[in-house]
Amino acid sequence: MMRAAAVAYQAIQCGITEGDYPPGSWIREDEVAARAGVSRTPVREALRKLHSEGIVELLPNRGAVVVGWTSHDLDDIFDLRMMLEGYAVRRVVEAPRGDIDLPALNAMCTEMEQLLDQGGTANHDRIGELAVAFHSALHRASGNRQLMSILPGLNQVPLVHTANRQRTHEQLARSLTQHREILEAITAGDADWAEAVMRAHVRAARAALRTEDSRPADVPAREA
Amino acid sequence: MMRAAAVAYQAIQCGITEGDYPPGSWIREDEVAARAGVSRTPVREALRKLHSEGIVELLPNRGAVVVGWTSHDLDDIFDLRMMLEGYAVRRVVEAPRGDIDLPALNAMCTEMEQLLDQGGTANHDRIGELAVAFHSALHRASGNRQLMSILPGLNQVPLVHTANRQRTHEQLARSLTQHREILEAITAGDADWAEAVMRAHVRAARAALRTEDSRPADVPAREA
DNA sequence: ACGCCCCCGGTTGTATACGATCTGATAGCG
DNA sequence: CGCTATCAGATCGTATACAACCGGGGGCGT
Structure with a gap:
């Protein structure tokens, strides 16, 4: 059994490559949680990890934005x-x-x-x-x-x-x-x-x- | 008002520099939560951040260990x-x-x-x-x-x-x-x-x- | 005596509920 | 007509409760 945080991580990563989350778009925790079938807690963890990798930007109290790359x-x-x-x-x-x-x-x-x-x-x-x-x-x-x-x-x-x-x-x-x-x-x-x-x-x-x-x-x- | 996650982060960071958490020792989420006066949720977030910075090692289902540096x-x-x-x-x-x-x-x-x-x-x-x-x-x-x-x-x-x-x-x-x-x-x-x-x-x-x-x-x- | 298995305490992982904060719209005022 | 204050909705941040997991210790069998 895979950890929920890993499921959420892959769901987001996949969503970005597939184009579901285009650069500049918001990633809502609730939305990802529903899509991945987990709660918001592991989704938040996944988003922090993606932030540390430079994939998304975190705006305090606002949410996460997909970083675009020229x-x-x-x-x-x-x-x-x-x-x-x-x-x-x-x-x-x-x-x-x-x-x-x-x-x-x-x-x-x-x-x-x-x-x-x-x-x-x-x-x-x-x-x-x-x-x-x-x-x-x-x-x-x-x-x-x-x-x-x-x-x-x-x-x-x-x-x-x-x-x-x-x-x-x-x-x-x-x-x-x-x-x-x-x-x-x-x-x-x-x-x-x-x-x-x-x-x-x-x-x-x-x-x-x-x-x-x-x-x-x-x-x-x-x-x- | 400072975010609880930031409080927890500083508490851990300070604890490491002060020697409360020597290299190789475990950092227990409950213990940090009590010390920082917050719940475990922001403590976990702080630990993940410290991990992404290479300060602590995360063992799945085990906890966090302070990384030692030669x-x-x-x-x-x-x-x-x-x-x-x-x-x-x-x-x-x-x-x-x-x-x-x-x-x-x-x-x-x-x-x-x-x-x-x-x-x-x-x-x-x-x-x-x-x-x-x-x-x-x-x-x-x-x-x-x-x-x-x-x-x-x-x-x-x-x-x-x-x-x-x-x-x-x-x-x-x-x-x-x-x-x-x-x-x-x-x-x-x-x-x-x-x-x-x-x-x-x-x-x-x-x-x-x-x-x-x-x-x-x-x-x-x-x-x- | 040695090794294996099972159970138990402690710790992490996840879900859910609630409070805090921000955005956008709307109504009131100058 | 434009600007500001206020409010509602949505979303994030945190606390708490519960479930899952790991490691150690005792008991059993060989």
Whole structure:
């Protein structure tokens, strides 16, 4: 049985990606509670979490508003990810405090490659999950605890707002190749190499999103 | 009238800095509620916020544990701050999207300098508050929205765990000088200069903390 | 003696009820 | 006619009550 707070969280997150809560719109606690089949208490908890991830804005005594993201904002987010993910792999090489399980990471790469060969939307989604796990494992291996709490939050915004966007086969293939290269650089003990590949990797991911991240002009991109 | 959630938040935060909740210890919702004079609901909200800031760890159905920080963890935090604050001022210069109020920032510097001249513990605390506001204003001026939600969280850990530590007059004086220099670099439109000063500024702050951040050996530094 | 199972106290998780606060509209006044 | 004060509705914030869950301790069987 899933926790009510988690149910509410997913309901809201899903509602945002599906377009039920467009950017700039209000999210009413009662409404979400009814939709998710829980009471307002866990809904409030979910909204605070979404706020800490930057997905919604909380106006005291007013409620929650879905934050809108311009193409420019996405650039900013990927700027930060490029810096931080690059720093993370550098740390993995230079200060190997956190234990790193290279065989497990390589196995994840293999699985992703197989899924890509098989094709299919469901498999593509599974690749996305594995990619998140892959990066998460690297964050853990960096040994920087604060990094581990920051980077997931940075991933959240692009995930929520681009979930239904498909990356091409070529984009995914390159992404997986870069994963392998990152592991190779780590194995070689080359921090500069690892950081450089990771930065390119993040940049490429942003470019893959950029192709059509323009939104209809009538939808406000921000709330304020 | 302050919100009950804010009262609970401060009560916990204060309890941690005062040593009532040492690292590794449990924070019971009932206990905090009684201490803060509120019900458990806002206490829970405060604990979730502290969790999102990395101050406490939440064990499902078990409760909250105070996270312990080693000297090494503090190094990591300031590593991140150095990167991110440096990036922020670079952005202030290169992509001046967010409006920057240089006169107001200079006024803050003047006030801090006056407070330093007057001396006294209370004034030192006030300088600390102003310094946080100063950096916060720069984050805002960077125009990177995610940055504004990340950096306050990074400040929180050092603040909570080093609040009662006094910085020397010389350390504070240098810190204020660097603030001025940062503004001067921004005014000159020199991003490299601004970033370099900011990185040094953060590094110096970490060094000021390092002088005695070793803790008694019998107190567990981490919870796990 | 050792290990397993069940029960119980304590704590968290959720639901519901009530009080506080804000927005928008409306009526009264200058 | 425009502005301000007031009120009603809606929504959030908090308190309280109850249900669910976890961990430890005692008893039982092997």
